Amino acid sequence: MKNIKQSLAVSLWFIFLTFPLMVVKVNTSEQSVQWRWMNILWVGVGIFILSFIWRYALARKEANQMAAQSGQDGQDKPSKIHVLLENPEIRTKAILAFLAFVLVFPWVFDTYQSTIMISALIYVVLGLGLNITVGLAGLLDLGYVAFFAVGAYAYALLNYHFGLGFWTCLPLGAAFGGLFGVVLGFPILRLRGDYLAIVTLGFGSIVKIVLENWSDFSFGPSGIANIERPGLFGMQMDIAGSTTYIYYIMIAMVILTIVVTGRLKNSRIGRAWIALREDEIACVAMGIDMARTKLSAYALGACWAGMVGVLFAAKTTFINPASFTFMESAIILSIVVLGGMGSILGVILGAMILILLPEYLRAFSEYRMLIFGAAMVLMMIFRPQGIISNIRQKYEFKGLKEKSENV
Amino acid sequence: MEYFIELFLGGLTRGSIYALIALGYTMVYGIIQLINFAHGEIYMIGAFVAYIVCGVLTIYGFHGVSILIIAGLLAIVYSCAYGYTLEKVAYRPLRNAPRLAPLISAIGMSIFLQNYVLLAQTSDFLPFPSLIPNFAFMEPIAHIIGSPELVILVTTLVTMILLTLLIRYTKIGKAMRATQQDMSMARLVGINVDRVISMTFVIGSALAAIGGVLVASYIGQVNFYIGFIAGVKAFTAAVLGGIGSVPGAVIGGLVLGLTESFAAGYISSDYEDVFAFGLLVLILILRPSGIMGRTTKQKV
Numbered sequence: 001m002k003n004i005k006q007s008l009a010v011s012l013w014f015i016f017l018t019f020p021l022m023v024v025k026v027n028t029s030e031q032s033v034q035w036r037w038m039n040i041l042w043v044g045v046g047i048f049i050l051s052f053i054w055r056y057a058l059a060r061k062e063a064n065q066m067a068a069q070s071g072q073d074g075q076d077k078p079s080k081i082h083v084l085l086e087n088p089e090i091r092t093k094a095i096l097a098f099l100a101f102v103l104v105f106p107w108v109f110d111t112y113q114s115t116i117m118i119s120a121l122i123y124v125v126l127g128l129g130l131n132i133t134v135g136l137a138g139l140l141d142l143g144y145v146a147f148f149a150v151g152a153y154a155y156a157l158l159n160y161h162f163g164l165g166f167w168t169c170l171p172l173g174a175a176f177g178g179l180f181g182v183v184l185g186f187p188i189l190r191l192r193g194d195y196l197a198i199v200t201l202g203f204g205s206i207v208k209i210v211l212e213n214w215s216d217f218s219f220g221p222s223g224i225a226n227i228e229r230p231g232l233f234g235m236q237m238d239i240a241g242s243t244t245y246i247y248y249i250m251i252a253m254v255i256l257t258i259v260v261t262g263r264l265k266n267s268r269i270g271r272a273w274i275a276l277r278e279d280e281i282a283c284v285a286m287g288i289d290m291a292r293t294k295l296s297a298y299a300l301g302a303c304w305a306g307m308v309g310v311l312f313a314a315k316t317t318f319i320n321p322a323s324f325t326f327m328e329s330a331i332i333l334s335i336v337v338l339g340g341m342g343s344i345l346g347v348i349l350g351a352m353i354l355i356l357l358p359e360y361l362r363a364f365s366e367y368r369m370l371i372f373g374a375a376m377v378l379m380m381i382f383r384p385q386g387i388i389s390n391i392r393q394k395y396e397f398k399g400l401k402e403k404s405e406n407v
Numbered sequence: 408m409e410y411f412i413e414l415f416l417g418g419l420t421r422g423s424i425y426a427l428i429a430l431g432y433t434m435v436y437g438i439i440q441l442i443n444f445a446h447g448e449i450y451m452i453g454a455f456v457a458y459i460v461c462g463v464l465t466i467y468g469f470h471g472v473s474i475l476i477i478a479g480l481l482a483i484v485y486s487c488a489y490g491y492t493l494e495k496v497a498y499r500p501l502r503n504a505p506r507l508a509p510l511i512s513a514i515g516m517s518i519f520l521q522n523y524v525l526l527a528q529t530s531d532f533l534p535f536p537s538l539i540p541n542f543a544f545m546e547p548i549a550h551i552i553g554s555p556e557l558v559i560l561v562t563t564l565v566t567m568i569l570l571t572l573l574i575r576y577t578k579i580g581k582a583m584r585a586t587q588q589d590m591s592m593a594r595l596v597g598i599n600v601d602r603v604i605s606m607t608f609v610i611g612s613a614l615a616a617i618g619g620v621l622v623a624s625y626i627g628q629v630n631f632y633i634g635f636i637a638g639v640k641a642f643t644a645a646v647l648g649g650i651g652s653v654p655g656a657v658i659g660g661l662v663l664g665l666t667e668s669f670a671a672g673y674i675s676s677d678y679e680d681v682f683a684f685g686l687l688v689l690i691l692i693l694r695p696s697g698i699m700g701r702t703t704k705q706k707v
Contacts, residue, residue, distance in 0.1 A: 013492070014492075016488070017485075017488055017489065017492060018527070020455075020456050020459045020460070020481075020485065021452070021455065021456070021459070021523070021524060021527045021528060022527045024459050024462075024463060025528065025529075026458070026459055026462030026463060026466075027462075028462050028465075028533070028534055028536070029534075031465075031466055032466070033462065033463055033466055039527075058500065061500075138507060140507060140510060140511075142514070187688065187691075187692045188688065188691060188692070190695070191691055191695060195646065195691060195695070197442070197510060198442065198639070198642055198643070198646070198687070199684075199687065199688055199691060201639060202639065202643070202683075202684030202687055202688065203684070203688075205636075205639070205680060205684060206680070206681050206684050206685075209677070209678065209680055209681055210678075210681065213677040213678065326635070330514065330518055333511075333514070334515075337511055366526065367522075367526070369518055369521075369522040370518075370519060370522040370523060370526060372515070372518060373515045373516065373517070373518030373519030373520075373521075373522060374515065374519050375515070376511055376512065376514065376515025376518070377496070377497050377512045377515040377516055377519065379515075380501060380504070380508045380509070380511050380512040380515070381497075381500045381501060381512065384504065384505075384508050
């Protein structure tokens with residue numbers, strides 16, 4: 001009864017809150033008002049139900065926290081997926097099956113499907129790149145798409161002015177991205193996390209404004225068209241063939257990214273990033289060069305964005321500043337956050353869900369950003385570790401335990 | 408010289424709006440060390456509510472100052488309600504979480520609110536009626552400073568004075584300062600910290616709503632996206648002045664407004680935003696604690 005009263009109060013509050021925006025719609029040119037009373041009903045009923053779920057979820061979260069505090073390692077329990085993947089036999093089988101599926105994909109489905117898949121894969125690599133900066137090193141970067149733009153424009157302009165090919169530009173794009181990362185990162189990485197977020201946001205906007213206004217350099221808002229597709233030893237390809245080709249390049253890039261970030265994560269520098277994310281002061285006290293470690297994470301993330309930017313330009317053959325808005329940065333960030341910060345598998349899954357779902361559920365694509373926003377909030381409150389959490393590397397001294405049991 | 412004065416007053420007007428919004432950032436940051444990313448959206452919702460109320464009232468035959476007052480008051484009420492709810496839903500459950508969590512939650516909330524307004528209303532730029540009448544006594548100097556600018560400057564000034572009095576002399580103001588200094592100590596002496604934080608959000612939202620209504624009637628249009636860029640600018644202003652400091656936010660807002668105005672007037676108006684962000688980066692490199700900020704030592 002108390003619950004119902006509470007939910008009723010909440011839903012009344014939200015009806016009040018959403019009243020002007022949801023119900024009233026003014027048309028000043030025709031001097032008419034449209035009253036949409038039905039929306040009150042939707043809001044009221046929706047919030048009534050949601051508030052029950054909300055309370056239940058909060059209570060459960062608190063109970064979990066209590067349990068984690070009283071028991072020693074209730075929280076660090078690996079999830080079922082991790083347990084499954086730990087098993088080497090299942091692991092190899094899963095990877096092989098997945099690889100087989102990925103390789104035959106363009107032959108089974110049509111070009112349209114491959115195109116969608118390519119854009120999803122672009123986001124996978126972007127997500128994994130940002131994962132280095134945000135997930136591993138804990139540096140919130142809200143202007144990530146700027147580096148993506150740098151890569152795309154680097155290829156488009158080099159191709160336009162000097163006729164450089166895709167394969168020459170791929171490393172160049174990565175280099176440009178990394179260079180921008182270092183130049184921007186150097187002065188601002190001494191700042192605390194939240195300042196960094198706002199400065200990177202500003203930097204993202206600056207890049208877009210410059211691209212829009214400096215017409216002599218970037219051709220302004222009209223963008224650059226007729227960018228060369230990647231070539232294969234001078235072979236002529238039709239659109240379907242070239243899509244398949246780009247698809248395979250993309251797959252190779254994803255695999256490369258997974259291998260590199262996977263290796264980096266467990267290297268000396270990767271450990272330093274994670275330590276820095278957890279506690280800066282303790283980390284510096286342990287003798288880690290903070291500026292250099294942060295800078296390397298920032299530059300490496302930027303590097304990947306630059307590289308994918310080249311591929312993006314080659315895939316769409318047309319780029320303009322409108323492709324590089326803050327919303328793109330927000331989407332990439334939500335991929336990392338929803339998938340699970342620091343977890344490679346999580347980020348891949350996050351990208352697939354976030355990019356492919358709206359693509360196939362057209363009716364709901366209008367609500368895409370709304371749902372992303374809500375999901376980011378809910379994820380932070382109820383499952384900050386993401387869909388697939390990153391497991392901590394732990395070292396256990398197994399020998400001692402067995403011995404003590406024997407005694 | 409006249410051009411200079413025009414730019415100066417334009418910058419002052421713009422800067423005082425930035426200052427109004429920046430105060431919301433600074434007050435919230437001062438208490439819970441959180442960049443309330445969705446603050447710009449509160450400002451946008453304030454402007455939108457005012458737009459809707461104005462539209463309805465005009466159609467039902469009201470006019471003149473009565474519209475301005477009703478629309479302004481309702482905008483403030485709704486912004487406060489949104490600010491309060493925002494804090495309760497998105498930030499309170501994360502009070503003890505690691506720093507990155509509330510920040511991401513705030514970004515999510517900002518995206519959510521933008522798209523909520525976009526879907527519930529429209530993505531078009533809507534014409535906002537100019538509510539501020541042209542005063543007769545302003546005629547002789549109207550080519551330098553118009554009535555809207557004067558109203559904005561005066562409103563901002565009055566709001567600032569009221570806010571200063573509120574923080575300095577009222578009970579809630581004292582509680583806010585105590586919470587800012589030491590949250591657990593404030594709790595020990597019997598201050599309801601949760602209530603103080605809620606109040607901070609409410610006051611900040613009210614200031615943002617005032618800014619929203621003023622800007623909307625000054626520029627003459629509203630859109631679901633206006634909160635984003637205004638929010639970033641206001642945050643820049645808050646950082647410029649030294650985040651957490653109330654007079655700092657005002658000074659930062661004015662400095663930013665003047666810089667933008669002069670840069671747009673003498674250099675190029677296309678790159679207005681670039682100058683603002685450039686200034687932010689410069690300040691953060693040279694003096695990370697801002698103009699009025701104190702450097703605090705980090706303790707383990």
